[in-house]
Amino acid sequence: MRIFKSRAAGAIVTALAVALIATGCSSERDKEGDSGGAKDTFVFGGPGDPGSLDPALASDGETFRVTRQAFEALLKHEPGGSELAPALAEKWSGNDAGTVWTFNLRKDVTFHDGEKFNAAAVCANYDYWFNWTGTYQSSAVSYYWQTVMGGFAKNEDPETPKANYKSCTAKDDSTAVIEVNEPSANLPGGFSLQALAIHSPKALKEYAKQDATAKGDAITYPKYSQVAGTVAGTGPYKVSEWNKGNKEVSLERFDDYWGTKAKIKNLVFRTIDTEDGRRQALQAGDIDGYDLVAPADVKTLESDGFQVPTRDVFNIFYVGMSQEKNAALKKPEVRQAIAHAIDRENLVKTQLPEGGVAATQFMPDTVAGYSDKVKTYPFDTAKAKSLLKGADESALKVEFCYPTEVTRPYMPAPQDMFELMKADLEKAGITVTPKPMKWAPDYLDATEAGGCELHMLGWTGDFNDGYNFIGTWFAEYDKQWGFKDKGVFDAMKAASIETDPAKRTELYKTANETIMAYLPGVPISSSPPAIAFADDVNPPKVSPLTQENFAETSFK
Structure with missing residues (x-):
């Protein structure tokens, strides 16, 4: 699953988030139930706002984290x-x-x-x-x-x-x-x-x-998807309020649920868009858990008695290239130069938690269909410069979009990761114009529409099949990438229609090799994201797909 405002705006939002936490903006955290004062509200800190209360209109994990409890x-x-x-x-x-x-x-x-x-x-x-x-x-x-x-x-x-x-x-x-x-x-x-x-x-x-409705790349979503009251699913919780001012979505237990009832009456998802802000809110007791723990915070939290389980690796982080947006990117040598210019190993070492790995293709090695025979593009600044010169693009200029006000399982610190890659590209002689954008909906919509020459995104698998990774982007023409290559599309088509799982896995390997020879973008890394809970919480089972079911959660 994936998702696509200025830095100054981000700073204002961050300041507001910290101020709200400090003043205890949500009284729901302190509500008491009928069982001798037991807490009846679980508050979870997420790194980004949901985009919609209707999951059919979404493609991002923060929306699905909320809607999964209700639908x-x-x-x-x-x-x-x-x-x-x-x-x-x-x-x-x-x-x-x-x-x-x-x-x-x-x-x-x-x-x-x-x-x-x-x-x-x-x-x-x-x-x-x-x-x-x-x-x-x-x-x-x-x-x-x-x-x-x-x-x-x-x-x-x-x-x-x-x-x-x-x-x-x-x-x-x-x-x-x-x-x-x-x-x-x-x-x-x-x-x-x-x-x-x-x-x-x-x-x-x-x-x-x-x-x-749409105006350019900007999408205006229907009112029912932005205000609680209309959407109705069958899940253990139902949506009761979306307080956008406090950046909170509230859900309440659905007592007519067909299965095991939720153990906690109220569930609140609160957006706290900085890693430090989420950690501090947990330490202060303002929230009961949060996602995407900064690698440096794991040992600190554990030593303080918090629970910090780590999910298995099931994601990919990449730099996408829009060939329709910048004609220079149509040249294979230019795409190869960008790939050679980025120091993936340094990014993994400095930005990802223990267990993070540099990527060679658009799926992690935990998914069947991963190939050991793909063409690779090791870090080599001199080679990047040579390729650009050979393509008559030694003065290449690119606009590079990156998201603000969010962290993702594959992308724990977007701006830091962007700055590292920007510096790498500039060492190779590429002029980079930064374009920071609010995550939802601005960044998601613009990237989906092919509105960024370069962009950084990623994917956490929705289900365990290689097509859910490479088929997501390369089965046919996609505005995000803006290319048409028969070899890539034919390889994906063959894998898609093969009903024998063993044969399909071999076709995925072939497809990975074809994709990396063409090089539509640069796969960067895979990361094992951590999630944190207070010591008085019985947490849900953590999911490699980040599909936690909070109805399983209870207080000790």
Whole structure:
């Protein structure tokens, strides 16, 4: 999963966040329940704001961290792991061709607005997404739908991918059948995505009354997705408030939940956009946990009695290049020069926690399909200069976008990492113009639309299949990269439609080798992100996919 304001604005927001923490801006932290004064509110500090209360409109981890507590998809992942498990579907199966998927659904499931869950509700959701029009067809808005299911009933842009979704049929109340036109390596994993979580049909009717709009790269999301009250899922929590002034989203336990009820009544996600701010808030007792612990803080927190589990590596950090935005990037020698100019080992050593590794391709070595035979581009400033001179681009100038007010599992300190890479590029003779941008929605929208010549982004896997990494970017033309290379696309197509897992893994290796020979961008590193909890918390199982279920959380 991924996501795309000025430094001065960031400083103001940071100052406000610290001031709010110091003055105890949220009284919810101190609420008491009915059990002898036991705490009934768990406050978690996140590094960035969510972009939407509707996960179908999102592609970022901070949105999904919140919505995952309120919305459920047909499938999910086992707690603490990456294997698919039942969610709203108790059982599922695919035909031999990989084009027909049958889901045996749970009974007696209720949406937050009182509507009943059934197969008709499943189909209402898939058909609603398939029939999106206008700005909803922008890849910045419907990113995951397009990644998994292709385009729409009527594509309005010739660059929108061909629709792969065919139909959804409610065979009976408890059986939904989803058909696609061609087999895809994104299935069945895609059925576990938050972006394809199931909403109440009653809520969908309200959603349909509002439109997303766009002006240039800027997206205005529909009001229902920005204010609590309309969205309705089936999860153990329901959204009760989004206080944007205090940078908080509040959820309350859904007592009619079909499964094990949440152990804590209230759940609050508070944005604290600096590592120091989150650590200090935990140490002061203002929050009960936070994500993306700075590597230097792990031992300090542990020695103070806090719990700091580390997730397994399941992400990739990269520098993307937009060939449509800067024509010089169309030259292979220029892309190779940029790759040779960046000192990945130094970045890993100075910026990542123990266990971080330099990357050679666009997936971590923990994913099947990783190849030991890819072309590599070791750090070599002299070679970078030579390549630029040979391409008649020795005076190369690039605009380099980077995000502010956020940290990510693969990118614990964005500005520090940017400054290191900027210095590396400038040593090779490349003139870099920095372009800091607010993470959500500015950076995400601009990057998705190919609005940055160079940018830094990453990806934490959504499910355990190589296509979820390399297929995410390189299956077809993508505005983020702005290139069209038949060799890359053909390699990805072959892997996508292969239904034999062993053969598909070998095709992923071939695809990785093809991609790194073409070099659309520079894979930089993979990192094991840490998460912290207070000593009085029984934390949820930590997930390599960062898919923690906070309904598992309780106070000791």
